[in-house]
Amino acid sequence: MKLGRLNHIGVATPSIEQSIAIYRDLMGADVIRAPFDLPEQGVKVCFIDTPNSQIELIEPLGPDSPIVGFLAKNPQGGQHHVCFEVPDIVAARAWFEGKGARILGPTRIGAHGTPIFFLHPKDMGGVLTEIMETPKDAH
Numbered sequence: 201m202k203l204g205r206l207n208h209i210g211v212a213t214p215s216i217e218q219s220i221a222i223y224r225d226l227m228g229a230d231v232i233r234a235p236f237d238l239p240e241q242g243v244k245v246c247f248i249d250t251p252n253s254q255i256e257l258i259e260p261l262g263p264d265s266p267i268v269g270f271l272a273k274n275p276q277g278g279q280h281h282v283c284f285e286v287p288d289i290v291a292a293r294a295w296f297e298g299k300g301a302r303i304l305g306p307t308r309i310g311a312h313g314t315p316i317f318f319l320h321p322k323d324m325g326g327v328l329t330e331i332m333e334t335p336k337d338a339h
């Protein structure tokens with residue numbers, strides 16, 4: 201498998217509204233997409249476009265959200281995961297399984313509407329890594 205495009209960096213936050221203010225007022229972001237709930241993933245999401253990628257702000261949706269533990273350890277929020285694109289999610293999953301990397305849960309549909317899965321940070325040098333199938337109409 202070949203390393204694909206960096207699609208986004210996930211940033212966990214206790215407040216998407218407060219994080220939007222930082223990226224807009226301090227960083228000069230001008231393309232801030234409307235936040236939306238993704239109950240299947242337990243998060244509220246907001247994409248901020250950068251010239252070559254996106255910041256994905258994620259806020260917990262309820263106590264069972266997968267980012268509750270991270271925010272307990274990092275109450276201010278922080279960099280949570282990176283996401284790389286692949287052309288074929290089934291082939292990518294088979295590749296990582298063949299390499300013995302731990303995959304966290306099933307393949308599911310992510311915020312861009314394409315299938316995703318996560319690799320355990322312990323197998324990625326401490327970086328929680330999302331693998332995402334490239335949207336058909338992208339790039």
Ligand SMILES: CC[C@@H](C(=O)O)C(=O)SCCNC(=O)CCNC(=O)[C@H](O)C(C)(C)COP(=O)(O)OP(=O)(O)OC[C@H]1O[C@@H](n2cnc3c(N)ncnc32)[C@H](O)[C@@H]1OP(=O)(O)O
Nearest residue numbers: 210241245266269270280304310311312318321326327328
């Ligand atoms: C918006 C939708 C979607 C998209 O389309 O883009 C998303 O991005 S959703 C993003 C949120 N979803 C997920 O993160 C799903 C996958 N995550 C998980 O399964 C869990 O969060 C986790 C990674 C297994 C962590 O579980 P948790 O219960 O919070 O913590 P543990 O105590 O079990 O952690 C074990 C170990 O890993 C370290 N850790 C935890 N989170 C991270 C992280 N984000 N980056 C790096 N390391 C992380 C944690 O500190 C523990 O380490 P030790 O203390 O050394 O054991």
Ligand SMILES: [Co+2]
Nearest residue numbers: 210256283330
């Ligand atoms: Co993500």
